[in-house]
Amino acid sequence: MVPGIGTKVVFERNELDRLITALRERQYRVVGPTVGEGAILYEEMTSSADLPAGWTDSSQPATYRLNRARNGRVFGYTLAAQSWKRHLYPPRQRLFRAERAGRGFRLSGGGGDEAPMAFIGVRACEMAAMQVHDRVFTQDGFTEPGYVRRRQAAFVVAVECAHAGATCFCASTGTGPAVGPGYDILLNEILDAGRHVFVATAGSEKGGEILAGLSCRAPAAAELSAAAAQPASAAAEQQRRMSADAAGVLSRSAESPHWDNVAGRCLTCGNCTMVCPTCFCTSVEDVTDLSGDIAERWRNWDSCFTIDYSYIHGGSVRQSGASRYRQWITHKLASWQQQFGTSGCVGCGRCITWCPVGIDITAEVRALEDREQGR
Amino acid sequence: MPEKKRPKLAVWKFSSCDGCQLSLLDCELELLAVAEAVEIAYFLEATRTAGKGPYDLSLVEGSITTPHDVQRIREVRRLSKVLVTIGACATAGGIQALRNFHDVKGFIDRVYAHPEYIETLATSTAIGDHVAVDFELRGCPINKHQLLELIGALLNKRKPNIPKYAECIECKLRGTPCVMVAKGEPCLGPVVQAGCGNLCPTQGRGCYGCFGPISHQPNTAALAEHFTALGMDARDVQRRFRSFNANAVAFRKESEAHAD
Structure with a gap:
């Protein structure tokens, strides 16, 4: 029987392989999550052996380490180094190719022939980030066709967090740790007294059909309560929080002396924007071959921290590191609200962990708030 | 049909290891396309045949280290419509600019039996310190894709796509997790211009700075402070900034801020 939307079932840990096989079929x-280059990465996988079973991660500002865990938890890590943005909105996209043909030229290649993707292990904050991008890339009829095509075709297996990382703050941005609607299957991983099972919730008909192909049973009351307790305990573990008035603070802080303080530490390297699941800025470049017979237009990830990003006739608008940091955080937390009706921050904490010098977005907002209040 | 007049290319060498010129020969298959698109008129590394100037494009490798170099680069400039420096030596003075921090006469006296035969300058300096330069290609050595991109852009009269942003951007575009954050490896990436193809971080190593400082306000002081926090002593911090681009202004100043 196909589980209906909202129905919860339980399957054993070794059924994960069948889940991946069913999606591949x-x-x-x-x-999904794999271990590589000293971190968790979201990469293509062929079986459940690629999953990071027995790995956990620890995140502090500017420090990330993978560790072995004694339990065999499959989703015992917090987040991959980069988000699903990499797959839904790739770092380099060819927009078209033009080839000289007689006195004119022939156009080809806007993409669109890639296979649909199934994402395994999407966290609450990452689902929220996809929903932010859904607005960004469809707003006011300006649709980004590649993103929309990939997003609509994607199958989402979400996993609810049982624990929080030290840089997580989704509870304060209202984007987690409980996973909201939008998934096809939601998993809660339960390890208890030698048992290792997943409580699975069907979130869509597609999700129900996949679950119907697995060996499932009805959940026990204890399993349901263990699953339900996970997001609450992950929320309780969170050590950081974003100010509820972040948008207000930033909109009043354009001239704050604090920007020079941040600029003293900020490397303007752009890592925060690269790992951010919602930063979407790109630049477009035209390339040719030597003969000039073939030209291509590419769109590449870019960052408001680079000097050329604000380049217009006569020079770059945002010359100082202070102005570039202010631009990023103010857009993310304040002007994003006016532009897209939501904050651009989902509280994943990647910008804190992966900033090479550990600048903390929550601490910077607090510092601005303190200055404002004369503390 | 008369042959289309091709722009004339010249490749010049000053104090250098020839690695950047080799990047042009390394283009292999693309080299044929280059040879079709331009007339390789002067390129002693590849051929003894030396076509006369003026040249439409001069690629200049190496730094200025002798009085003779100072004269010769002026002649090269005079013969060149567009002059592009290739590599860290030509752009910043190269590894040999380490001499700038020491007493060169002392070296000569110790190394050579007859120091009176040695005619050299006290410093190794960039081509741009002596003549006007139209474009700088960074790297030790340069990246062949950037070289081809530059030649293609000049031939097609478009802007070359040579990003000026930090290596971190190239690193994250590739998907490499930050080696400084994930492994504690000191890495110059945040203050170094991209372009190498993310060679060291993909091998789990920090960036050595082959492409030199980003051109606009590299925050070397904050990075040096972080190196110290990672456990490097002042001498190691200084050495990080004193390699292939030791004489680039931002790196020179930062290295001088840390004790010998």
Whole structure:
């Protein structure tokens, strides 16, 4: 029987392999957490052996370490180094190719032939980030066709957090740790007295159909309560919080002396924007071959921290590191609200962990707030 | 049909290891396309045949280290419509600019039996310190894709796509997790211009700065402070900034802020 939307079932840990196989049989390119280059990465996977079972991560400002855990928890890590943005809105996209043909030219290649993707292990904050991008890339009829195509085709297996990382603050941005609607399957991983099972919730008909192909049973009351307790305990573990008035503070802080303080520490390297699941800025470049017979237009991730990003006739608008940091955080937390009706921050904490010098977005807002209040 | 007049290319060498010129020969298959698109008129590394100037494009490798170099680069400039420096030596003085921090006469006296035969300058300096330069290609050595991009852009009269942003951007575009954050490896990436193809971080190593400082306000002081926090002593911090681009202004100043 196909589990209906909202129905919860339980399957054993070894059924994860069948889950991945079932998705692959339906022609999905399965992308999920793997261990590589000293971190968790979201990469294509072929079986459950690629999953980071027995790995956990620790995140502090400017420090991330992978560690072995004694339990065999599959989703015992917090987040991958980069978000699903990498897959839904790739770092380099060819927009078209033009080839000289007689006195004119022939256009080809806007993409669109890639296989649909199935994402395994999407966290609450990452689901929220996708929903932010859904607005950004469809607003006011300006649709980003590549993103929309990939997003609509994607199958989402969400996993609810049982624990929080030290840089997480989604509880204060209202974007987690409980996973909201939008998933196809939601998993809660339960390890208890030698048992290792997943409580799965069908979030869509597609999700129900996949679950119907697995060996499932009805959940026990204890399993349901263990699953329900996970987001609450992950929320309780969070050590950081974003000010509820972040947008207000920033909109009043344009001239704050604090920007020079941040600029003294900020490397303007752009790491925060690269790992941010919602930063979407790109630049477009035209390339040719030597003969000039072939030209291509590419769109590449870019960052408001680079000097050329604000380059207009005569020079760059945002010359100082202070102005570039102010631009990023003010857009993310304040002007994003006016532009897209939501904050651009989902509280994942990647910008804190992966900032090479550990600048903390929550601490900077607090510092601005303190200055404002004369503390 | 008369042959299309191709722009004339010249490749010049000053104090250098030839690695950047080799990047042009390393283009292999693309080299044929280059040779079709331009007339390689002067390139002693590849051929003894030396076509006369003026040249439409001069690629200049190496730094200025002798009085003779000072004269010769002026002649090269005079013969060149567009002059592009290739590599860290030509752009910043190269590894040999380490001499700038020491007493060169002392070296000569110790190394050579007859120091009176040695005619050298006290410093190794960039081409741009002596003549006007139209474009600088960074790297030790340069990246062949950037070289081809630059030649293609000049031939097609478009802007070259040579980003001026930090290596971190190139690193994150590739998807490499930050080696400084994930492994505690000191890395110059945040203050170094991109372009190498993310060679060291993909091998788990920090950036050595082959492409030199980003051109606009590299925050070397904050990075040096972080190196210290990672456990480097002042001498190691100084050495980080004193390699292939030791004489680039931002790196020179930062290295001088840390004790010998």
